[in-house]
Amino acid sequence: MFEALNERLTGVFDRITGRGALSEKDVEEALREVRVALLEADVALPVVKDFIARAKTAATGEDVIRAVKPADQVIKIVYDGLVDMLGGEEPVPLNTNATPPAVVLMAGLQGSGKTTTSAKLALRLSKFDKKKVMMASLDTRRPAAMEQLATLGQQIEVATLPIVAGESAVQITRRALQSAKLQGFDVLILDTAGRITLDEGLMNEVAEVAQIAKPVETLLVADSLTGQDAVRTAAAFHERLPLTGLVLTRADGDGRGGAMLSMRAVTGLPIKYLGAGEKVDALDVFDARRVAGRILGQGDIVALVEKAAGELDQAKAEKMARKLAKGQFDLDDLAGQLNQMKKMGGLQGIMGLLPGVAKLKNQMAENNVSDKMIDRQLAVINSMTKAERKKPDLLNASRKKRVAKGAGVEVQDINRLLKQHRQMADMVKSLSKGGGKNLQKMASMMGGLPGIGGGGKDMNRLKALGGGKMPEPSDDEMKAIQDRLAGLGGGQLPGGLPGLPGFPKKN
Numbered sequence: 001m002f003e004a005l006n007e008r009l010t011g012v013f014d015r016i017t018g019r020g021a022l023s024e025k026d027v028e029e030a031l032r033e034v035r036v037a038l039l040e041a042d043v044a045l046p047v048v049k050d051f052i053a054r055a056k057t058a059a060t061g062e063d064v065i066r067a068v069k070p071a072d073q074v075i076k077i078v079y080d081g082l083v084d085m086l087g088g089e090e091p092v093p094l095n096t097n098a099t100p101p102a103v104v105l106m107a108g109l110q111g112s113g114k115t116t117t118s119a120k121l122a123l124r125l126s127k128f129d130k131k132k133v134m135m136a137s138l139d140t141r142r143p144a145a146m147e148q149l150a151t152l153g154q155q156i157e158v159a160t161l162p163i164v165a166g167e168s169a170v171q172i173t174r175r176a177l178q179s180a181k182l183q184g185f186d187v188l189i190l191d192t193a194g195r196i197t198l199d200e201g202l203m204n205e206v207a208e209v210a211q212i213a214k215p216v217e218t219l220l221v222a223d224s225l226t227g228q229d230a231v232r233t234a235a236a237f238h239e240r241l242p243l244t245g246l247v248l249t250r251a252d253g254d255g256r257g258g259a260m261l262s263m264r265a266v267t268g269l270p271i272k273y274l275g276a277g278e279k280v281d282a283l284d285v286f287d288a289r290r291v292a293g294r295i296l297g298q299g300d301i302v303a304l305v306e307k308a309a310g311e312l313d314q315a316k317a318e319k320m321a322r323k324l325a326k327g328q329f330d331l332d333d334l335a336g337q338l339n340q341m342k343k344m345g346g347l348q349g350i351m352g353l354l355p356g357v358a359k360l361k362n363q364m365a366e367n368n369v370s371d372k373m374i375d376r377q378l379a380v381i382n383s384m385t386k387a388e389r390k391k392p393d394l395l396n397a398s399r400k401k402r403v404a405k406g407a408g409v410e411v412q413d414i415n416r417l418l419k420q421h422r423q424m425a426d427m428v429k430s431l432s433k434g435g436g437k438n439l440q441k442m443a444s445m446m447g448g449l450p451g452i453g454g455g456g457k458d459m460n461r462l463k464a465l466g467g468g469k470m471p472e473p474s475d476d477e478m479k480a481i482q483d484r485l486a487g488l489g490g491g492q493l494p495g496g497l498p499g500l501p502g503f504p505k506k507n
Contacts, residue, residue, distance in 0.1 A: 006295055008037035013075050013296075029061045030074060042227045042258025047085065049263040055081050074339040077293055085265055086288035092245065092270035093285075094121075096131065098216045101180040101188040105213060107206050107241060108221035109233055110194035113249035115145060117275055118191040119152035121247075122285035126158055131186040136161035136176035138169040138209060139193040146437045149191055156280050160183070169193060173209050190215070198233065203240045210241055217244050219272065230259040234267045242268075244411050248286075260291070327429035331389040334421050338374050340458035379407040380417050392418055416460070 012033045016026060031052055038048045058077045083089060096102040104121070106114045118135055125131040134154055137160070137479040139145035146163045155162035161176045174191065180188040190213060210218060220237050222230040230248070237243060246267070248260055251274040264271055270285040381389060383406035388394050395403070400414045407413075 005037055005041040009034065009078070009296060012037070016074065027074060030054070031056055031059060035077060038261070040257075041261065044228060044231060044258070044262040044266060045264050050265070051085055053079050054084075061365035065106065067163070067373050079296055082295055083288045085261055086263045086291055087270050087286075088288060091285055092272060092285045094125075094272060095216050095244070096125070096129070096187055100166050101134070101177070101185045102217075103213045103215040104187060104189045105206075105210055105218045106189065106221055107218060107237055107243070108192075108194055109223075110196050112194065112221045112223045113275060114194060114221045115139070115149050115152070116278075116280075117247055117249060117273075117283065118149065118189050119156055119158070119280055120275065121273070122153075122158045122189055123156040123167055123280055125187055126156075132184065133187045133189065134159045134161065134180045134183070134185040135189045135250070136172060137163075137191045137193060139191060140167070140169055140172075141193050145191075145193070152280065159183075169205055169209055170212060173212050177213060184192075188213075188441050193427050196234050196370040206207075207240055212235070218242055219245050219247050220269075221247045221249060222263070223250055224259045224422065225250045226257050228262065231262045231266050234263055234269070238267050238269065243269055245272040247271075247273045247275065247283075252276040252282075304306075312346060327430040329421075329425045331381050331384065331392055331421055334424070335378060335389070338378050338381075341374060375503075376407070376409055376413065377417055380404075380414060383407040392421060403416070 012030055016030050016279050020064060033054070035048055035052045038051065039045070043051075055077050058081075059074050094104070096104075106118050106121075108114045115137070117199055122133045122135050126133045135149055135158060137146040137149040150160045150163065153212055161172070161179060164172075164175070165177070169192070176188060176190065190209065192209060193202070218241055220241075220243050221235055222233055224230060226233075234243075234246060246269050247261070248271060251260065260271065260274075263269070274284045274286050278281050383403045384395070388403075390400065395414070395418065400411050402415055404411045
């Protein structure tokens with residue numbers, strides 16, 4: 001997400017960062033490039049004009065001219081502008097404070113991901129908010145739409161309204177309301193029908209359903225890959241429906257991100273969730289500060305820890321913590337870390353959330369560092385015997401040849417993996433000598449992973465701004481992060497410390 005925009009903006013800021021002072025001309029040139037970058041990212045022209053006008057007014061003021069580091073001040077102004085464009089400092093939570101059942105109406109075009117998003121939202125409400133949720137499909141037109149929602153309901157263990165053939169959307173709505181009320185459900189999610197394009201029939205049906213259901217939340221589900229078409233769809237729905245928020249799907253596949261940046265400004269509606277994957281748990285609460293941080297290359301550590309905590313197997317984590325405390329780290333442990341990385345979205349997914357690593361994309365490509373490398377390393381470990389995984393020193397020349405043949409790799413790949421494991425095992429042994437106190441040092445290494453390096457320079461730019469707003473977690477969020485990290489294997493982040501492959505040298 002935002003790869004192209006991140007690359008352009010990072011380049012702009014790199015060019016002005018080394019200068020001791022900035023002239024008005026320097027600032028204008030930088031903002032001109034920011035303007036081009038936003039337009040190339042498919043941000044709506046009126047939104048870009050307003051953004052640049054505000055930034056220019058702020059960037060040519062006395063605060064920037066007299067700042068100790070003017071370039072950092074300009075970066076802060078762009079960051080604050082992005083946060084404002086995306087909806088402000090604080091996320092807008094989903095409103096479920098109503099006489100049960102609180103109705104959440106899902107609207108949108110066909111193919112936008114309404115049904116899947118309905119299930120993702122139901123899972124989040126039941127799992128994290130401990131709500132008793134029912135889902136009902138009102139889509140009487142799309143083949144197997146109702147069956148799809150029922151299947152997803154079984155998968156996530158959330159109740160769905162039984163299907164009755166021949167009912168209209170209005171009849172299903174009335175039955176769903178009555179059933180949810182009688183059974184004591186806290187939340188009722190109504191998955192409405194969609195069309196390929198906007199038409200009067202679609203709008204009339206959704207409007208009638210909304211009038212009967214009186215939802216506390218009416219969310220428009222829009223596909224971010226459609227760019228400015230998603231913005232136009234949102235504006236059209238908002239004219240006919242009392243929308244309360246937006247959900248953008250396929251955010252992980254949108255390299256430009258212009259729809260997201262335009263949506264809030266054009267509609268005035270808050271973006272409440274981002275769908276970032278196919279899995280039923282791939283729904284993130286939208287936070288403008290964290291998204292702005294990603295755009296400027298500052299990553300999103302909070303999202304990374306949430307992913308880790310979501311995939312965490314508590315029993316395995318406690319077992320790993322005990323082993324690390326003794327300074328033990330074998331190849332089975334490395335395989336566990338690599339599998340954890342895959343569950344969290346793979347190397348690319350994790351790297352996209354870490355500060356400062358966007359600049360390393362070319363280096364990664366040149367050295368063939370990708371998720372395929374993780375698969376190869378797992379294949380190597382899985383080709384070893386149990387004894388070899390526990391005691392890698394057993395791997396002599398003949399054993400290495402056998403493992404290489406079984407994994408379909410070269411012996412040098414075995415040697416590279418063993419060297420990487422030895423370095424990580426030495427690090428664990430060193431940190432364990434002081435007991436739990438030294439193991440806590442692992443948590444501080446999240447910004448600089450073995451073989452990759454950290455994003456400290458870019459992060460320090462914003463930290464040096466004094467009172468500037470940072471895309472960092474609040475005190476409560478930091479406490480939650482520390483509590484979660486305490487259970488992630490001795491204070492480490494699964495898939496990263498250790499377990500994140502370094503850059504092998506090209507042959």
